[in-house]
Amino acid sequence: MSIEIINLSKSYGKSPALEDVKLEFSEHRIYGLLGRNGAGKSTLLKLVANRIAATGGQVKIDGLDSVENDRAQSLVYLMNDENTIPSNITVERLFKLTRSFYPGADIEKAARLAERFSLDPKKRIGSLSTGYKTAVKFIAAIMSNAKYTLLDEPVLGLDAAHRELLYKILIEEYADSDRCFVVATHIIEEISGIVEHVTVIEKGKVIENDSVENLLKSGYSVSGNEKEVDEYIKDKNVIATEKIGSVKIAYILGAHGSAELGYLEVAPLSLQKLFIKLTGEDVK
């Protein structure tokens, strides 16, 4: 049982947003959907959730066609930055309405989560700050108990404490259920410890789709004295380098031989550095 994305394409006018995308999101996993601005992440999630129509290809949700199909869409909940909730309703009415659309939705869970976010359920949506609106959307997504929960930039406008809480809730939910979460975000460092599988999209195409473990195995970083690092990386495939005081760090693709390292310190590759390498442009 999974979401199957089969040769999916989407164009806006003449400019393609997604080209021939093939992917699969399976149960009981947390996927990271990474990509630069305008890469096509949000478009992909909107296509899965029937928010927009594809130019070509197909999305199947547990074998059901996702287009204009209430049964298939009962299995999916998309949280994104669109203002889809009427501003005149209260938070608790939103939870009740969500329950009416998603048979498995848990209103008590929503109340518990609202308390953890210090959110007053009597308040109207329109009176909430941007951060709290995001929190409400996230709670609605979690309480829906939708089998496939798609979170597009879920921490938009949240402060550090609430971001941490959101990730904590996500992990708890993942541990307690068979749900599949797809998290599309720019804040790679924050989700690198949560996601199990990473899909990188660049200019509408999937350029990497592998487990985090495999991706991080594909390289390493070395740090130490500048001269020693420079000497070491001469014949290596270096993704990026950075200097902090007298210490130089180099990010390298490939396996390392421990014998040649000397005094250099070795660490696993960072997902962010790998992402920057994969998407082709370093910070200037």
Next chain:
Amino acid sequence: MKTLSAIKFRLSELYMPTVVYVLLLFMASLAALIAGAIDKSGNVAEMNVDQVYAFSYYGTGFVAFLLGIISYKTHFKFLLQNGVSRQHIHLSFICSLVYAVLLYIENAGFNFLFSFVAHLTAKTDAPFNTNIPSAVLILVYAALMCVGYLASCFIYSTKPLTKIITASATVLAVLIFILRMVQLDGQAEIAIVAVYCFIFGSVSGYIYTWHVAAAMLTVIVFCLSVSHMITLRATVKK
């Protein structure tokens, strides 16, 4: 299940504006009755009866139009967010046309109550007139809801270019119509006048009831068809 929930959501969202309108209507009519009662100059209460009926008919028509307008943008976005297909979003609006019946019942009940109170407080011995409006009014209100819905749907979901072209075409058509009227010294084509009268004359009851019903059904079918086509292609805007 989602379709039923969508219908319930639509009906619950239209409930409050309708209640507010009914309260306003009763308050306005109460004011008219008080004004009539305290005026010693003559048959004022009966004069106010006609004004209140007109207010009630046209006011309810306007409310029906507003109910149609508020039934698109917010409802569409929320229902799509909750996984309801566009087909069923449109179907749920059709079900919400039951409000046209409710508005008619409210109108009839109000007219009956008001004419009864006016009869009791009137200074003449005029016979009691129940003034129950024609049932065709249901179709008029339904048509106005559909027109409001189509307008809202068109403004929210069509491309700017489509809006510009449609607005220009409408203005051009109106101008041609006026110019033709002036050119023919008021003798414009009978067909155009007939259509115009069917649609705009319905509320005042100058046209035969069944002609009005046919005209209103045409308006309803047209609005629902076009709004259906637009809804099927609509997306959520931020």
